[in-house]
Amino acid sequence: xxxxxxxxxxxxxxxxxxxxxxxxxxxxxxxxxxxxxxxxxxxxxxxxxxxxxxxxxxxxxxxxxxxxxxxxxxxxxxxxxxxxxxxxxxxxxxxxxxxxxxxxxxxxxxxxxxxxxxxxxxxxxxxxxxxxxxxxxxxxxxxxxxxxxxxxxxxxxxxxxxxxxxxxxxxxxxxxxxxxxxxxxxxxxxxxxxxxxxxxxxxxxxxxxxxxxxxxxxxxxxxxxxx
Numbered sequence: 561x562x563x564x565x566x567x568x569x570x571x572x573x574x575x576x577x578x579x580x581x582x583x584x585x586x587x588x589x590x591x592x593x594x595x596x597x598x599x600x601x602x603x604x605x606x607x608x609x610x611x612x613x614x615x616x617x618x619x620x621x622x623x624x625x626x627x628x629x630x631x632x633x634x635x636x637x638x639x640x641x642x643x644x645x646x647x648x649x650x651x652x653x654x655x656x657x658x659x660x661x662x663x664x665x666x667x668x669x670x671x672x673x674x675x676x677x678x679x680x681x682x683x684x685x686x687x688x689x690x691x692x693x694x695x696x697x698x699x700x701x702x703x704x705x706x707x708x709x710x711x712x713x714x715x716x717x718x719x720x721x722x723x724x725x726x727x728x729x730x731x732x733x734x735x736x737x738x739x740x741x742x743x744x745x746x747x748x749x750x751x752x753x754x755x756x757x758x759x760x761x762x763x764x765x766x767x768x769x770x771x772x773x774x775x776x777x778x779x780x781x782x783x784x785x786x787x
Contacts, residue, residue: 561601562585562600563601563603564606576615579612579615582619586619586623587623595625598625599619599620599625599627600628604633604634604639605639607629607631613629633774636759637655637657638655638759657750659749659750659774660747660749662745662747663694663696664695665693665740665741665742665743665744665746666694666695666742667692667742668690668691668742669690669691669693670690670691671688671690672685673687675689676723677691678723678724678726680723682707682724683731689735690735691733692740693729694731694732696781697726697728697730698727701778702748703725703776705765706725706765706766707724707725708723709765712730712732712746712747713752713753713757714732714746714747715752719732719733758770759773
């Protein structure tokens with residue numbers, strides 16, 4: 561078993577030092593008289609990028625072992641952007657995000673001009689502002705760096721985050737969204753109406769990677785499997 565340090569760029573590196581190193585290690589094992597049953601290497605990028613997958617398959621066949629590839633990000637319906645931006649594949653994969661993270665409006669308030677929201681009072685109302693309270697915060701994995709930067713989807717519209725994301729609650733500005741009521745569905749990750757927010761969008765705001773966004777959703781967020 562091995563894990564490549566840069567599986568998404570193996571095809572762009574000549575003469576593929578990661579693959580060459582693996583092949584040398586496997587040959588040493590076989591020369592010592594050992595016959596493993598499996599070669600376990602590669603991730604979602606290896607599965608999708610045809611040339612690397614074929615090289616690994618050929619390597620396994622030459623050694624008389626079976627190949628295992630382990631999907632990670634692809635299980636959520638995402639692919640690495642380096643794969644999407646130009647690495648070769650047999651045919652363009654039909655991937656779509658399968659995870660949706662939802663909450664709902666639990667309270668509504670109207671702020672007057674000059675009133676503030678949240679810790680540090682970082683949001684100051686410049687007009688009469690309608691706000692919705694959401695029961696989700698950084699303890700759920702909704703990153704505090706989204707404060708005053710991110711947005712959610714309510715009634716098919718984008719609602720910007722107002723103030724700081726706190727441990728258990730987040731406030732959003734729904735002034736421009738008519739008819740918002742308590743109990744309305746709110747999408748943190750996923751699609752609603754014509755808009756969507758995916759893990760790449762959130763990762764860009766956080767200056768991180770989508771793997772972290774998806775792994776950060778804490779265990780206290782209920783999981784519901786939808787067939």
